[in-house]
Amino acid sequence: MDSRFVQAFFISYGEFLIPLDLFFIIGVACFIKLPKETRADIHYWLPFLILVFTAFYENMGAYTNYNYEFKASVNAYLGNTEYPKFNLWLNNITKRGIGVILYLFLIKSWLEPSKKKYINWMIYIFIVVVVIIQYSGIEPLYFNQPIIFTFGANIILIGSGLYFIGMITHEQYLASNPLRLLSFWQMTFIMFTFTLTYISSVAKFYLYEVNPVLGESLFQIEWIMQLINLGILTLTVASPLMPGIFEKEPSYEFS
Amino acid sequence: MSFLESQVYIIIFSALFLGGVMSTFVISMVFIHRQRQAQNRQKLDQVKSEHEKTLLDIENEIQQETLTLIGRELHDNIGQLLSLAKLNFGSIRPEKQAEGRDILGQAIQEVRGLSKQLNLDWVESLSINEFIGQQLERIQNTGFCETTLDADFELVDLPKDQKLVLIRVIQESLNNAIKHASPNKILIRMHDSGKGKQIWIKDDGKGFDSSQKSNGSGMINLKKRMETIGGEFELTSTVGNGTEITLTLPN
Secondary structure: OHHHHHHHHHHHHHHHHHHHHHHHHHHHHHHHHOOOHHOHHHHHHHHHHHHHHHHHHHHHHHHHHHHHHHHHHHHOOOOOOOOOOOOOHHHHHHHHHHHHHHHHHHHHHHHHHHHHHHHHHHHHHHHHHHHHHHOOOOOOOOOHHHHHHHHHHHHHHHHHHHHHHHHOOOOOHHHOHHHHOOOHHHHHHHHHEEEEEEEEHHOHHHHHOOOOOOOOHHHHHHHHHHHHHHHHHHHHHHHHHHOOOOOOOHHOOOO | OHHHHHHHHHHHHHHHHHHHHHHHHHHHHHHHHHHHHHHHHHHHOOOOHHHHHHHHHHHHHHHHHHHHHHHHHHHHHHHHHHHHHHHHHOOOOOHHHHHHHHHHHHHHHHHHHHHHHHOOHHHHHHHHHHHHHHHHHHHOOOOEEEEEEOOOOOOOOOHHHHHHHHHHEEEEHHHHHHHHHOOOOEEEEEEOOOOEEEEEEEEEOOOOOOOOOOOHHHHHHHHHHOOOOHEEEEEEEEEOOEEEEEEOOOO
C-alpha cells in the first residue's frame, strides 16, 4: 500500500475515518437485514442514506488528500489556483449543501403534518440563497462559506426547535418517554453538532492562521459530534433488530 | 493577556456558551415534556372517571325507568289479570275455571317477562334495533301516536358502554317527544350517511325554537353523553314543524 494512501486514510484522520467506516459497514449490514417494508419506510432509509452519503464524502475527502493532482485539477477547474491543496469545494457541496438538505428532510420526517410545510419552505429558501451567494461570487465554491453555513445551521436549529415544540404539545408525544425515542436523540445531537461546530466552521480560516492548535481542537469537537450523529443514525437503522429498547415513534401514527 | 489570547478565550467561551445554551434548552424541553405529560395523564384520568360516572348515572336511570315500567305493568296489567283470574276461580262453572287457569298462565308469562328486565343483562342480549322496536311498539300500544322504524342496518355488536348510552339517549329523546311535543307521528330512521352510522328521530309535534338557548340541561346532557362515547348529537326544531334529532355513532 502506498505511503500517501496510508497517510491520507489511516494516519491523518484515522481516528475519525475508521469509526465512520465501521458505522457505515454496520449500517449497511443492518439495513440489508431489515424487512422490505421497513426498508421502504422513510424513518429508516433516510438515516441510512445520510450515513452512506457521509461515509462517501468523508472518504472522498481522504482520497483528495491522497490524490493531490485530482484535487488540484478540480480547484483549477473552479478557478482556484491560489490554494490547490484545499478540498473545501467537496465540503461545501456535500456537507454544507446536500447534507443540510438531507438533515432538513430527516427533521421533516419526525414532524406532524401541519409543520412539514415550514421545512419545505426552509429547503426552497436555502437552495435559492445558496445559488444566489454562490453564483454572485460572494462565497466561491472552493473557499470557506461562512454565510451559507450560518444560514444552513440556523434553519436546522429552527427545524429542531419545531420538533421540540411538537414534543411538548402533541398528544402522541406526550404519551411517550422522549429519552426512549430515537427521534429525540437524533434531534438533540443534530442541534448540538450544528451549535458546537458553529464557531469553528465560521472562523475556519481565522483559526488556522491565528491559532492552529485551538483550531485543530475545535475541529476535533466537530468530528466527535459527527461520529455521535452517525452512531445515532446507525442505531436508528438497527433499531428494528433490537426490539424493546426504543419506543415506537409517535410520528408513525400521524395521519 | 495579549490581544491574541483574549480572542482565543472569546472563541472558547463562545463555544462553551452555545453548548450550555443548547444543553439548557434540551433539558428544559424534557422537563416541560414531563410536566405536560403529568397534566395530560391527570386530564385523561378525569375524563375516564367522568365517563365512568356518566355510565353509572345512565345505568341508574335505566333501572329507575325499568322499575317505573314494572310498577305500572304490575298495577295495570298483572294486577288486572290476577283479579280476573280470582273472579274466574270463584265461579263454580268449569269453563270459567279453565278461563281462570289461562289468565293465570298469561300472568305468569308477564311476570317472567318483567323479571328479565330487573337487571341490565337484557342490554347485552338486545340489539339497538330490537330496543327501538320495543319502545315504539309500547308508545303505539298506548294509542298516543303512530310510530315507524326504518332501518338500513342492524346494530348488534356494540360495546356495552356505547349501547347503554345509546339506549338512554334514545329513551330520553322519545320521552321528551311524548311529554312536550304531542306528536301524531314519530319516525326513527337508521341509516349510513357519509359521516357514519346515524339514528334519526323525527316527530311532527309542536316543536320549539332550537336556535334559542334553553335553560334546561336535558339536551346538553344528551349531547355530552353522546360525546363521551365518541358520537355526536344534533337537534333541529322550529315552532310548529316538529323536532329532528340526529345521533351519529362512533366509528
